[in-house]
Amino acid sequence: xxxxxxxxxxxFFLLSVNAQIIxxxxxxxxxxxxxxxxxxxxxxxGCVSNGLSPTLFNDPSILSDGNNxxxxxxxxxxxxxxxxxxxxxxQKIQPLVAGRYEFSCNANVRLANIHLYEMxxxxxxxxxxxxxxxxxxxxxxxxxxxxxxxxxxxWKYRTAIFCIPEELGNTFTYIxxxxxxxxxxxxxxxxxxxxxxxxxxAPVNLPMKYEYKINYKTGKVKVRGIxxxxxxxxEMYILENETGSIKEEFASWGKRPDVDGWYxxxxxxxxxxxxxxxxGAWADCADWREYTYDELTRQPxxxxxxxxxxxxxxxxxxxxxxxxxxxxDDMYVLIDQKSGKDVASIAWWNSSPDNDGWYTIPGTIxxxxxxxxxxxxxxPCTNWYEYRIYNVKSLGCKTYDNLYNSIENDEVYIYPxxxxxxxxxxTAAVIKEVLxxxxxxxxxxxxxxxxxxxxxxxxxxxFMSIKTEDKNYYNKFTKN
Numbered sequence: 001x002x003x004x005x006x007x008x009x010x011x012f013f014l015l016s017v018n019a020q021i022i023x024x025x026x027x028x029x030x031x032x033x034x035x036x037x038x039x040x041x042x043x044x045x046g047c048v049s050n051g052l053s054p055t056l057f058n059d060p061s062i063l064s065d066g067n068n069x070x071x072x073x074x075x076x077x078x079x080x081x082x083x084x085x086x087x088x089x090x091q092k093i094q095p096l097v098a099g100r101y102e103f104s105c106n107a108n109v110r111l112a113n114i115h116l117y118e119m120x121x122x123x124x125x126x127x128x129x130x131x132x133x134x135x136x137x138x139x140x141x142x143x144x145x146x147x148x149x150x151x152x153x154x155w156k157y158r159t160a161i162f163c164i165p166e167e168l169g170n171t172f173t174y175i176x177x178x179x180x181x182x183x184x185x186x187x188x189x190x191x192x193x194x195x196x197x198x199x200x201x202a203p204v205n206l207p208m209k210y211e212y213k214i215n216y217k218t219g220k221v222k223v224r225g226i227x228x229x230x231x232x233x234x235e236m237y238i239l240e241n242e243t244g245s246i247k248e249e250f251a252s253w254g255k256r257p258d259v260d261g262w263y264x265x266x267x268x269x270x271x272x273x274x275x276x277x278x279x280g281a282w283a284d285c286a287d288w289r290e291y292t293y294d295e296l297t298r299q300p301x302x303x304x305x306x307x308x309x310x311x312x313x314x315x316x317x318x319x320x321x322x323x324x325x326x327x328x329d330d331m332y333v334l335i336d337q338k339s340g341k342d343v344a345s346i347a348w349w350n351s352s353p354d355n356d357g358w359y360t361i362p363g364t365i366x367x368x369x370x371x372x373x374x375x376x377x378x379x380p381c382t383n384w385y386e387y388r389i390y391n392v393k394s395l396g397c398k399t400y401d402n403l404y405n406s407i408e409n410d411e412v413y414i415y416p417x418x419x420x421x422x423x424x425x426x427t428a429a430v431i432k433e434v435l436x437x438x439x440x441x442x443x444x445x446x447x448x449x450x451x452x453x454x455x456x457x458x459x460x461x462x463f464m465s466i467k468t469e470d471k472n473y474y475n476k477f478t479k480n
Contacts, residue, residue, distance in 0.1 A: 046088035047131035075179035088178035098169035216300035216327035219268035271381035328379035390415035429468035
């Protein structure tokens, strides 16, 4: 699978951002305009919905609460007597090109009588004035906004998004605002107050990037967007295998994220196989856009197996990892260096560290006996590998960290000796080169490391030259 990072940022380059289209959205009027049937130009009465006639009983008003003027629309409904009336206003606007538009206003509902008073605000973009005549050329788009009963003093900011497709570009030349009920079967009689109306072209740069993390123990993948999408966009995550077949997919509305915003796939990744994750998004007037991460694998990075040890006065061995493991498990084994037999062991599932991170290996060791400790590390996708410390011994009632912390600058330790598979060199100096010669003086191995395999050597006695920055050291060892 090719590693491709696909980023398509969704942008509308149409008109300048937030260019206001509506005029007199604050419904400013002269003192003479603060009466019924006067809605402050360029607003005019729209197509009213009532039980008698669309030309009657449309009486929108401009009211004032001191320094502020606002629109007030009646909404009432008494179904049993066919008495209903929903006032409306409209305004002629410039032709709207294709694109994404945001409508906003401040609104509240005030009670006229004891009946239910929750209403909705309906906004319609259309290409005709007044009421529709049923012509095939008539076009419109509508959105509704819920407006609760906050009362006159509690204005709430309301928004709606319009997406005008290319085929309807330059079609709509009117905007209409009207009240409608939540329930046409319920009695209500109330007024909707509206102010600061705005309709603006609102292009968006869609933030499609996201992040992911793999739990290498469980094989599960979590994803979350780096930035939230606009409310009118829907997002979906797709997990594909290396052949492009979909293993799992979900949309944001059908899955709940955790407290940190992460969504988790239920599919467990197979070790060593490649996968891809796509984050797609779309809206009413937007094609599918996506951002893809390719070649995800459940193959954890190598984690350090090195550790420290100390022996207390009770001759108990304690161990502590240099760094805690994240994706793997581990086990410590204490081994008698002479016999090679296991003395004791602990593993991640049957032990807990103290407050300082030290684990205690059960049992005690004998005074002056040599032991070695190995720490094995493994995971679901990783074979066992280990780190060993040799020449572990109790020197009596003395607590100390690794024996090799006390190495002087001119000291070098080689262990194990005899050795069968690998050699370790402990020194405070920086090793530049290691040369190994057989008993005949022939160079048989050349290394630049402090630990290396000697399995390729035949059994016998070997001589070692260790070159550091300051001097050379010489030693010998036996290969079993």
